Amino acid sequence: MINSLLPWYNDKIMFLFLVIYMAEQLHFPKLHRLIHWLLAFSILFILLTIFLRSTWMDKTHIAAIIQSGFNSDSLSITQQQAITIAKSIRNEMFQWHYIVGYFVGVLVFLRVYYSKKVGLFMPNPFKKNSLHDRLQGLLYIAFYLFLASIVITGLVIHFLGHDFILYAQCKTFHKLSWWGILGFMLIHIGGVIFANGRDNKDTITKMING
Template sequence: MEEKEYSKIYRIIHWAIAVSLVLLLATIFMRLTWMNKTNVANIIQDYLSGTDQVLSQKQLIVLAKKIRQPMWNWHIYIGYVLVGLFSIRFILPIFGYIKYQNPLRKNLTPKLRFQKGLYIIFYICIIISLATGLIIEFGPKTIKSLMEEIHVLSIYYLIPFIVIHWAGVFIAEFSDQKGIVSRMISGTHNED
């Protein structure tokens, strides 16, 4: 199989997007687990039970949300970074630095057609996630709830995509595309 070369700009964009997605998942994971507003409220309640201070459940939730807000701000900032990175990712092909994924090219094997098609689906899902995130932040409040519902669904495609991507990388590395990881890191592959 032909070895694909990855330009420096392609590799930088790829890894910046990868790191950003992992950081986004970390903020989501924290929000859903130990930084969950109810968990934080319970911690506060447990602490206050040893004092003569009393807060209602509503006050505890408000305080819990304030405590976790700085962590959640990082989710928003990383989302802005991703908007920028994907904008660059979609503009670069115009200047010839990156090629568009075209799953409909005639000379593609079924495997390549599947891979390229999967990336198109991923890009569409990312665009929806980024657009709904921006609408949540800057759009009309009348549709914020709907946009939040759609935005939350992001986790259901992102984790499977990452798993499929890594599985594909490992399969490629140990089969017909040996050196794919080193080419994505350094741009070249050296056979020993």
Template structure:
């Protein structure tokens, strides 16, 4: 019989801080890359007026987007802090996820371990590339680092989808009530 899982208030708090930070980072990143892309904004302004030079329109577009970038950075700091605290918390509490490379484990457990492992790797990569861009580390590699950082727009929805699939499977198999435990505790 599997041991009953109890999520401490700190565990739940870190989970939800990371979730909110990821949603905010995704939202601000998505808007900056697509709907509020500075080039699209300049094209819209250019279609409405011929009196402003393109350089001035670009500066206006950057000024409009600046608060959104500030929020992206704020939530990035929140994410870094929560992620590091979560790693420390897991080490201190001895929390481990299933080893995806252990052939003796059930396929379900190995898949769960794979998703956890990929999540932590991708979050680390997103943090590393984001910090590198913000701090100007590796200037000769700025473009590839930025490209890798932007991949977060694609892995985030995949992770959310897999996370919800895992929750549904858990709720309908051996971990009934795991959702309410993560929301409200025991």
């Protein structure tokens, strides 16, 4: 079996890496699980920053609190001044959105490189597989396309800013891609729970322990 795999892996180090994982007889190799969970928690953290920015740390909401505080001390401040202060407060939190966003970009690169070297851990939607496998494969492709869109548009928004001619379009694609990620997560979690309750009762355990 190993001899048949040799033509597929010219890189001897990566081939040795694959043989070690085969010897461990893991359903999901350690590196695969590490990237998966780092990506999952990073995405959840970024979604949390988006949620905070849109709710409790919304600029108008914080500005109203600031104005109320000034008024209670018999001081006055304009709404625009309050909003400026609110943005500076919110930006302290939202810096982590950018930092973790860079980390997601690195993880996506590692995932693509890892898949190219070791092989895809998902059904090929372009082969004559079952409808379920094809849909699952297409869903994963859509997920990584959404991630790539988020990383690229996020970098453009952060570094080029409002002066970029396609800033509005990039911001729109960035937001829509996050909705795509959220939709994928809901489908993915629901599918795993459903599969774990039927045929593959150890699906979740394998993704945690191998």
